Amino acid sequence: LAKTTQPISMDSYEGQEVNITCSHNNIATNDYITWYQQFPSQGPRFIIQGYKTKVTNEVASLFIPADRKSSTLSLPRVSLSDTAVYYCLVGEFRGNTPLVFGKGTRLSVIA
Amino acid sequence: GAGVSQSPRYKVTKRGQDVALRCDPISGHVSLYWYRQALGQGPEFLTYFNYEAQQDKSGLPNDRFSAERPEGSISTLTIQRTEQRDSAMYRCASSQGQRSETQYFGPGTRLLVL
Numbered sequence: 205l206a207k208t209t210q211p212i213s214m215d216s217y218e219g220q221e222v223n224i225t226c227s228h229n230n231i232a233t234n235d236y237i238t239w240y241q242q243f244p245s246q247g248p249r250f251i252i253q254g255y256k257t258k259v260t261n262e263v264a265s266l267f268i269p270a271d272r273k274s275s276t277l278s279l280p281r282v283s284l285s286d287t288a289v290y291y292c293l294v295g296e297f298r299g300n301t302p303l304v305f306g307k308g309t310r311l312s313v314i315a
Numbered sequence: 316g317a318g319v320s321q322s323p324r325y326k327v328t329k330r331g332q333d334v335a336l337r338c339d340p341i342s343g344h345v346s347l348y349w350y351r352q353a354l355g356q357g358p359e360f361l362t363y364f365n366y367e368a369q370q371d372k373s374g375l376p377n378d379r380f381s382a383e384r385p386e387g388s389i390s391t392l393t394i395q396r397t398e399q400r401d402s403a404m405y406r407c408a409s410s411q412g413q414r415s416e417t418q419y420f421g422p423g424t425r426l427l428v429l
Contacts, residue, residue, distance in 0.1 A: 247319075247406050247420025248358065291357055302348055302371065303408075303418060305357025 208292045213310040222279040224309050226292030229273050237268060237275045240291045242308070248291060252277070279311075287313045319421035321407050327427045328397055336392045336424045338407030344419075345412030347390050349382055352404040352423070364390060365412060397428045 209227040216222045228237070236255050240248040241263075252259055254266040254275070265278040279286055291308040295301060320339045328334050340347050346365055350358035360374040366387040375381070379397075384390040394401055404425050408418040 245422075247408070247423055249420065250417040289357075297416070302360040302363055302374070303350075303358070304360065307355070308357055 208294055208306055210292050210309045215312045216282055218283055218313055218315055219281050222282050222311060224277045224290055225274055227274045228294045231272050231294055234296050235294050236297050238293045238297060239277050242289045282313045284313050287311060319407055319409050319419050321421040321424050323424060325425050329429050330397060330399060332397055333395045334397055336405050338390045338421060340409030341419055344409035346410045347384055348408040349392050350406045352406055358406055399428045402426055402428045
């Protein structure tokens, strides 16, 4: 799986938009980009996946430039409950593919 | 059940004892994965199953670790002769087994080896 690089930590105030960028220079043609969220004392939870351009769901948006060597997870108007670790993963994500996690980005939202 | 469940949630054992960790996946999910997570790190893959078949056990640290899923549903991860370095959060995940599918994680079992 392609190696990813993301900031170790970020801080934000409530109500702000948070953008977490992930670098994946060696992404392959068949690779997708997936983000997982992990709250303290819980297992990781899938939040969004994309291949190119922009994907939006009820939780977040994912922006992927044309060269796909990076991606940005955007969380609109964060609240205290968005405090978590966010993991960027890159791979084919076919059925039966183990996930390869890095250290993720620890987002702290403060009032 | 509604999600992946694991038991026990906490396990304290003495060095040298064997432990068995249980995972009950989401009903109907074909694939089941075991991960281990150290503090401040992301989950690390251990092994996974499709139905009852163990497809990949390359992540198991050594031969003290084993896993089974005899009926293609509940799985047990067994650690024999535990060592202090085995202390970690052990997480189970399941998925439907289709292309680009999502993995659903359980709450984990925190193992402490004294």
